[in-house]
Amino acid sequence: MINDKDSQKIVDYIQNFARKQSLFVMAYGTGCGAIEIPATMTSRYDAERFGIRGAATPRQADVLLITGYLATKTLKRVIRVYEQMQEPKYVIGFGSCTINGGMYFDSYNTINALEQYIPVDVYINGCMPRPESVISGFVKLQELIQQGKADNGKKYRENLEWYRTNQKKIIKNWKMPDYNW
């Protein structure tokens, strides 16, 4: 019965619904964007009504929220956090800096495109994006999840070679532990 396609569809639907409605966010407050998170979560915008709540550790989190520019030093930590998260896991790039470097595009220590290093599901534009746009970003992510298109953990695993090459290009002294994928 489980192999039955229709019932699998139903199961998928339910699973995706639960995933979509319950997003535990690991907010990696790298840059100035971190200040927008409290506004998003508290009374005025209340992201919890979408089932979005903070997670304290990457083990429990579903969504990795990168809020702002990523220095190469920080990127190392972000990669580790991302790898410690458990699938299905999603990444939201938040603010212009994660998209193209923003105002730091020519900085000697800031990466310019996040998806080169870890797979990103949704980018939220703006410098900084207001809570409305953050929530809209989350809603977009939820749509993707419901459609089953958002599982980038698998993508990361499958293209690990490529991501690693990119990561190692800028993190010269690669001392990360090896995971038993």
Added chain:
Amino acid sequence: MNIFFLIILIFFSGAILSFIINRIAPKFSGITTFVTIAVVSFLFFTQVEINSITQFSLGGIQMQFGVNNYTYIFAILVLGLSLLASLFSIKYMQDNDRLGYFYSNFILSIAGMVGIIFSRDFISFFIFWEIMTWSSYLIVIYDGARSSRSGLKYMIFSAIGAYAMLTAIVSIKGSYGTFIISEAIENGAFNFTDHIYIPIMLLVGFAVKAALMPLHVWAPNAYSKSPMSFTAIFSGAMSKMGILGMGLVLASVYSHSTDENAFNVLILRQILGWLGGITAVMATIYALIQTDAKKLLAYSSVAQLGYIIVGLSTGTKLGVMAALFLAIIHAVFKGALFMVAGAVERQVGTTDMTKISGLIRKMPFTFFTALVSIIALAGIPPLGGFVGKWMLYEALITESNNYFLVIVIFFSSTAAFMYSYRFLFGLFLGQEEKEIEHVKEAPVTMIIPMVILALILIVTGVYPGILFEPIAQGMQYLGYSDVNWDMSVLVNVWGEESNMAYINLTIGVVFVVIFIFLTLKNLKGTRYVGTKDISTSGEIPTENENLTFQLDFFKPFQRAAAPLYKRSMDKIWNDLGNALEAIFDFTRRIYTGNGQTYALFVIIFLVILLIFKNTLFTN
């Protein structure tokens, strides 16, 4: 030859033999010990008849040897534990010097305990008691200068206890004209009407071995400083000798108490109970701030003995049964735990919890033993420890109406979770230390005794009746008639019963269901990772970095309970010791070393005597 003399002979010749063998082939010293104890155990359990009496006389004193149902409980405990501990000891002590010294004292201390068990008169009881004491003292100082201070402390306190006991013994002889224990009881030595000091002195003597507050201060050091294979017996069995004596005395006192002395007995009961309770609490809170696993266990032993004494002090059927049950269970799990500490010490080289962590992968069997024993220690169902605690609470609430003592005991028992966890966590859990990567599981002869003890704990948890049977018979000897027990059902005075087997069945079913569910569910998706792979805000701990939280583990509790830590019995005894030293120094100065002064002394003495001659001497 009489079986009792044969046993003593075997023990003493075993002691001498192991001493000699060590000179020839140190390897076989431990095996000799094991064989000696095994032979004695075999003889004891096959040849000795319960309630048979052997009479003889030594130094003009009538003596009796014999075993009754009550002491038989302790015989099982002592011989069983000694057998396992001596097996454990073979490999544990392998690389040490002076094995002959160790093993001959080892055997002598066991001989002392077995002798105590089959002594039916006070003199042989005392003789064996002292043999046990000094042989164990010699083992405590086995470790050299480091432990000589704790050894001396142990010896002094033991002497205080032993001499208190001797005072009572000779007083019994003086007042009741016999040294035979049963006759003394019949003659009313423990009536608690006149010669109240006799039972009290005896209790003081036993209380020292049972590490009752305020006479416990020797115990933590002595337990932790002696070799672990001996401490397993030291804490497991030897402390129970104190319990044996206390049980005997208290049972006689209670069963002979009449209306006139009811109040006295009540006071005694309350004092003992509270002393036991305070012992339990204080030892517990000191246990949880220890960083050395051995010391933690030592304090824990003191605390557990506190429970047992509380149980004995109630004097009720359930209370005494709880105490005896706890005594056996405590011997089992504390024996196992000290063996665990010993195994860790041997394999790693230290038991300092701040230096060790993450041994679970290296020493799984040891961890299993530790886990089971700790569950029993904490009194968590379904293991044996719970049964004992259950009976203790029931006795306190339903039979002896000592409600606030319940709270004290419960506080201690809850705080015991803290140090129990600390022990498991400190040694076995947490991140793996880089320095102890080479560590392997302990040798088989060390694992076997530990695992046997763990299995005993599990079985007694499900079927406490196995232990209830001998205990009930022993209690009948003490004068408690109509002791009910069932294989797995606990009944309190109000008629309520708890079926341990039933509970265990439930737990087992739920366990299997959940375990299968968790294990099978997305089996492939489950990854086991190393303990270095933890979420540390993205930071990567280096190879040598150990993030395990070990120092000041219960600092907040320590702060909250700061008033409790202020008064330390050690300090009070130290002050007393210093005061005595001052007195000694003063008396020393009487001897000035000056001839004239001495001559003056003589003259003064003569003059004083002449002045007071009429008051001193009459016709």
Added chain:
Amino acid sequence: MTELIKEQHLLDSLTSAFKIKGRVIRDRRVEVFADKKMVSGILLFAKKQLGFIHLAHMTCIDWIDENKFELIYTIWSPIEKIHLFVKTKIERENPEMENIDSIWDQANTYEREIREMFGIQFPGLIGEQDFALEDWDEMPPMRKDFDTKKYALETYYQRPGREDAKDVRETISERSGTKVPDFAKKYSREK
């Protein structure tokens, strides 16, 4: 300038003691220009004798045209309420400066930063080579001759569409009706 008595007094006492030049910038701001070797003496004197007990800041400027680094020590006297700038210039080749963290402990932080960002060595400086950067093995990035844009283009993936990033200073200055100063043009990103 009559109201700047205490500033002038301070300057006088410094110049008379050390034979150095200096000036009063405005109220509560005094700067002196010292030789490399005199700096620690001046600082110690200011700390012990004049009450400048606080090292507020320490920084470096790369005067690439003069081929010099300028080190600026900002110290503060809570009694006089004056910021004193002690400035000194050192050669750009193999730059080396005296370590003053024995005078003020907090100088250690600044010195490590300057060492990392400008490559100025402070003999006897305690602390790891890495300060803010991690595994940096290029030219110290705050030097004027380090081309950060070139480095970024080479090292990081550049998202297409970002090439039109122009120097917008012209436009902004036109919009506000001012002119871009000459020195600014010199350091324009678009050579």
Added chain:
Amino acid sequence: MEDLGLKIFGAILTTILGFTVGMTYGGIVRKLTARVQNRYGPPFYQNFLDLLKLQVKKTNIAHGFMGHMAPVWIIIAAVTVLLFIPILNGNLWFPNMSFHGDLIFLLYMMVFGSLGMALGAGQSGNPNSAIGVSRGLSQMVGFEIPFVLSLVALMIQYETTSVQELTQIQHETGVWNAISNPFAFLAALFASLGMFRYSPFDIVGAPAELASGPVSEFGGKYLGTMMSGGAIFAFIKLTLYVHLFLGGAGNPDNTGIIATLLGLGVLLIKTFTLYMVPVFYGWINPRYRTEQAIQYFWRWPTALGIIGVIWAVYS
């Protein structure tokens, strides 16, 4: 055998009930908290969604055998305790093995889960977990004292250690223990503040301070299983309180379906009301430090408990 079948069925039913009610209460509390904070808040079934999501996570990480066993222990403790307390007084639908169990057993069995979790947390090697465990155990020593005092008061007042008996007595006399021994009830109520670990006693998880304390390294199915265990525990504690102090629920004389449903309704009302106490207290109090929390319990609640015991002895 028929009896056994019924029991198994009842056991499953009880577990489902406890689980559902516990989870729902948790959801409602989240909603209420949001409303108090002037937010819209998540739906009341949010907890179920969270749990489902955690259970359908594709990968899970365990740090070793004890890490794997920790949720098992919690569930064992939760389900066992649940089966040994009466859900409805004398109702056959719920297996109610409490004839055999008693309060002391329950007290210790509840710790079983905590210990399992602590061991699992310990094996993860995360310092936050260990600190959380240390705090949790310390706090437990704090609140157990007033709690046990109140229980002892009850036990000696009615000379029984069985929950079932206590409920039955209240049912027969019609006087709740909360009224017949108000001091013990108050002490227990204070203890419940610590037991539910809402603010100001949320020092174990301590968000923003310890990551999430002992569960820092647990995710996916492990976290989900722990959550369900926690939910059942919440229900257990509430039911236990209701049966001990608030007259229990259910009518042993009438075990028909309607009466059962009615009894359940009463149970839910009482438990929910009780649940609001720690929640309300939490809304208006910031987090204590550990030693403050312990000392909090050792002051007034303990005093109340002692008065309660004296009251029980002399009444």
Added chain:
Amino acid sequence: MVITPIHYIVVPLIAAFAIPLLSKIHKELFRIVPGIVMFYNIIISFVLMKEVNEVGYISEIIAGWEAPWGINLMITPFSGFLASLISVLGFLIWLYQYRFKKVIDVDEIKSYGILQMMMITGAIGIIITGDIFNLFVFMEIVAITAVSLTSFYRGRDGAEAGFKYLLIGGFASALILLAILILYTQVGTLNMAEIAEKMHTIPLGIKSTILILFIVGFGIEAEMFPLNGWAPDAYSQAPGPTSAAFAGIVVKAGIYGLIRVIYTLFDIEGAFDFLIIAGLVTMIIAEFSAVKQKNLKRMLAYSSIGQMGLVLIAFGIGTKTAVFAALFLMFNHAIIKSLLFMTGSILMYNSKDKTISSIHGIAKNLPFVSIMFAIGAFAIVGLPPFSGFWSKLYVLTAAADKEMIMLIIAILGVSIVEIVYYFRVVNKLYFATDIEHLDIFKPSNNSLIAMGILTITIIVIGFYPDLITGYLHNAADILLDRSSYIDFVLKANVPIQ
């Protein structure tokens, strides 16, 4: 060959005069002859002891004058027991000191053996004489020899100790002589049995004065507090074998004098209570003082004083069990303390500054000596299964029979103090290996044999006290029977004409 008590005195005296002559024949005879004499003493003692145990009393009249006019030698089971104890110890001490390097090396070696032998002879004389003045004479012999032995090493300390002993011992002699004088003026006889018979005729005031003089006089020899100031110095300064002889022999003689006077001569109330109090104070002060001692032999000396206090207590209780216990205690103290002094001296000769702390971990170098010291320590504090336990037990039982509970507690409390200082030494012997011992002074084989015999005795008696208890019971019985002593001397022994 007929053995009579006179041999005790005659043989050593002859030997003492013969030794200087014999030594011309062969040098070694210096040392060997005293040993032969000692061994002969043992033979006499055992023969006499066996006999006296059956008969009750043996009397020997010297120079043909019958008692009460002449001097008679009296062997009772009590004195027979002490005499054999002293003989055996004397022989063992001789065995121990034979080839004892520290003694041999000194020039006065010739006098040493003679002095030692004469001291023992004097002690035996005290015990077997039946004449009070004769007793005084023997006392003087003991005192003089003891003083010269104390200052045997002619150092400053030895001389000082000898002087102290001489001073206090002079007091003792003077007081005893005074007492005898007064006694003679009152009863006109020096025979002890006759004195005892006529004692009731003396007025109480004079009687108690005499008693006090005797108590103080003998108390000095018996190390009663506060008359024992000489003892620690003398013990610690004397050569090792002599210290053992002091503990085992000299003190026993003093105690004998005291007991004979109080038990046989006088019939006064309160003397027993006085003994208890004096013994208690002696014991407590001495044991307390011992704790703080740094010199091992001084510590042993204080311990010895304390044990004597215990003996006094036991005699003071005065019941049959108590006297039996006291005798047992004397026996134990003699063998154990001798052993301790023998081993302790060897240990002390190995320490540079004569302190306990400087013999850390010497057990490695001197295993046998150390273990014998340890056994001695175990025995003296009364740990079973060593002999010391039994005597302590009997003392306590005797006290308990009279319901003297505080006394029991005091005795046992002091025993704890004893444990403290003895175990401190044992701890140090065995378990501190931080000091290297280079040139070790090792005991010769004959010393080891002597010590070994004592050790084995301790253990054997510990396991089987019945070996001697029977005899001791008999001795105690007869000691308590004052009238039979008088009757035997004055009536039964009068030749029938």
